[in-house]
Amino acid sequence: MCFDINLLTVEEVANRLRMGKRGxxxxxxxxxxxxxxxxxxxxxxxxxxxLAYIVNRRRIGDRWKPLPxxxxxxxxxxxxxxxxxxxxxxxxxxxxxxxxxxISLGELPHVLVGKRSKLVLELDLAEFVRTxxxxxxRWLLRDDDDDFNGPxxxxxxxxxxxxxxxxxxxxxxxxx
Numbered sequence: 230m231c232f233d234i235n236l237l238t239v240e241e242v243a244n245r246l247r248m249g250k251r252g253x254x255x256x257x258x259x260x261x262x263x264x265x266x267x268x269x270x271x272x273x274x275x276x277x278x279x280l281a282y283i284v285n286r287r288r289i290g291d292r293w294k295p296l297p298x299x300x301x302x303x304x305x306x307x308x309x310x311x312x313x314x315x316x317x318x319x320x321x322x323x324x325x326x327x328x329x330x331x332i333s334l335g336e337l338p339h340v341l342v343g344k345r346s347k348l349v350l351e352l353d354l355a356e357f358v359r360t361x362x363x364x365x366x367r368w369l370l371r372d373d374d375d376d377f378n379g380p381x382x383x384x385x386x387x388x389x390x391x392x393x394x395x396x397x398x399x400x401x402x403x404x405x
Contacts, residue, residue, distance in 0.1 A: 236265065236273040245279060246342050247311055256282075256343060283308065283340055287350070290335025296350075309351030311340060317349050321358075331357070 237245070242253045242262075253274070256262040263278040284296045312320070317328040317337075328349070331337040338353040 235276040237276055237279060239272055239274070242274050242279055245311065246283075247313055247348055248342065248346065252343070280308065283311070283350075286340050286342065287338055287353075288341050289338045290333065292335070294338060296352075311342075311348040311350060312354060314347055314349070317354060320354065 239253050239257075240250055243250050246252065253262060253272075257264045257272060257274075262274060262282050264272040264274050267273055284301060285293075287294055287296050314328050314332070315325050318325050321328065328337060332339050332347060332349075337349060337357045339347045339349050342348055
């Protein structure tokens with residue numbers, strides 16, 4: 230019988246989770262992250278256990294929302310990088326604290342690592358941007374977006390157009 234076992238050192242786990250070298254130890258002590266004890270007092274973590282930890286720690290707003298089965302990759306590489314909030318801000322060309330609002334509103338899913346650290350999967354960031362593409366007041370979605378029910382779906386009202394009044398000083402919403 231052949232098993233494909235890929236063990237990661239604690240340092241490799243720390244790098245994947247974007248934390249310090251000692252960061253995974255509290256996760257192991259609180260039994261949040263399964264591990265394999267190695268002689269000499271060291272630990273190893275199965276790649277599949279780390280993948281399950283990341284996938285199951287995903288949150289949308291204040292609710293736990295694991296990654297859907299259809300989006301789950303076979304390994305950690307398919308998951309993409311975990312981005313810090315500052316990296317997300319850089320990619321979205323906004324201030325360092327800008328991503329916290331869509332995260333807290335549940336518009337941008339995140340992975341809660343440890344007690345407070347919030348990281349965003351590249352997959353979730355790409356989905357966040359894709360679902361918010363607009364041209365004028367039309368949402369731009371690809372043909373394969375038949376299951377989309379986020380902002381701009383047909384069930385939501387379209388915002389009224391802004392126009393200037395006749396004197397050119399005031400902006401008002403059209404009543405149409």
